[in-house]
Amino acid sequence: MKLYSLLLILFILVTAFSCKKKNANEDEVSDFKKGEMLTHIANQIVLPNFLNLQNSVSELNTSWNQFKTVQDDASLEELQMRWQTAVLSFHKVKVYEFGPSMNVGLRAALGTFPTDTTKIITNAGNANTNLALLENIDAIGFPALEFIFFRNNAKNELIGSTQMQTYVDNILTKMTAEVNSVNAAWNGGYSATFGTSTGTESTSGFSQLMNEFCKEYELAKNAKLGIPIGKQSLGIPQISYVESPYAKISLLILKQNVITLRDLFQGKGANGIDNLGMDDYLLALEKSSIVSTINSGFSSILTDLNALNDDILIEIQNNPGQLDALYTKMQNLVVAIKTDMTSAFGILITYQDNDGD
DSSP states (O other), X not given: OHHHHHHHHHHHHHHHHHHHHHHHHHHHHHTSOHHHHHHHIIIIIIHHHHHHHHHHHHHHHHHHXXXXXXXXXXXXXXXXXXXXXXXXXXXXXXXXXXXXXXHHTHHHHHHOOSOOHHHHHXXXXXXXXXXXXXXXXXXXXXXXXXXXXXXXXXXXXXXXXXXXXXXXXXXXXXXXXXXXXXXXXXXIIIHHHHHHOOOOSTTSHHHHHHHHHHHHHHHHHIIIIIHHHXXXXXXXXXXXGOSOTTTOOHHHHHHHHHHHHHHHHHTBOTTSOXXXXXXXXXXXXXXXXXXXXXXXXXXXXXXXXXXXXXXHHHHHHHOHHHHHHHHHXXXXXXXXXXXXXXXXXXXXXOSOOOOOO
16 A cells, blocks of 8 residues: 555656646747747848849839830840849749738749740730730740840840830739739738738648748759759650750759748848748757758758859759759758658648659
C-alpha cells in the first residue's frame, strides 16, 4: 500500500512537471507576434516593392512613348533597359498572388511564358482584339513585350507597323491599370487586414502567404529551370519553354526570384534592413535546424547562379552539368521549405503540384 502511494505521488509530480514545461514552451512561442511579422512584411517589403513596380511600369511607358517619337537605336536601347528593370521589379512581388493580386490575376497577366509570337502578330492585326480574354494570356504582359522589343530587327518592325505600336499601347495600358489597382488596394486597407490575419486556416493571410511562398519556389525550380533543361522530358532540353529567349536574361530572372524568396524568409525589407521574418518565427519555435538548412540552401543556389551566364540557352549548350547541379540543389531544398517549415507553422499546403514530395 505504501509502495502504491509512493508511486502515485511520483506520477503526479512527473505529470505536473511535464505540464509546467509544456506550458512554459507555449508561453515562449506565444511571445512571438505573428501580427508584427506580417505587418513588417506588408509595410517594409510588399508595399515598397509594389510601388517600385508601379514606378518601373510608368517609366517603361515613358520610354515607349519616347521611342515612338524618336525611333532610333538609342531610344530602343533605353526601352529595352526599362523593360528589364520593370520585369525584375515584377519578380519581387509576384510571390504575393493572393488578395489584391489574385483578384486581377497579376502573376498570369504580367508573366505568362512562353509567349505565343504567332498570336501576338495576329492580335496586332486585329483592331478588335480583347486582351482581357483568357485565350490571350500568352500574348500579353512582359513576355509579349520582350518579343516585340528584343526580336531581330525590332526597331524597323515597330517603326513599320502602326498596328503593332497600337498593340503595345494596349498591353501597357492593361498592365498599368492592373499594377495600379493592386498597389492601391494594398495601400487602401489590405495591408492592415493582412497584418492581423495571423491564423492557420486556408483563408488567412498568413496561410496564403506561406502557400504562395512554396508555390513560387516550385515555379522557379520547375518552370524557369527544370523544364528548359529537360527534367520532365527524359533529359531532352526544351528550349522553347525558356522564359527569356529574346532578352536572354533567363537565369538573371531566376536569381531575382531566389533573392526575393530569401529576403522574404529572412524578413529583409526593401531597404535592405533585416527584421522579423519566417526565420525568426522558426527560431521562436526552436526550429533552428530548419533555418540553417533554408539559409544555407539559398546561399548555395545563389552562388551557383552567380557563376552562370544570364542566358540559360548558353548554359544548356556549354554547361549542362552545372545546370543539373543547380536543379538538384533547388530540389533538395523543397522538403525544408514545403514540408518542414509549413509543418512547424501548422500550415496546410492547399495548391496542387506535380512535384511528388
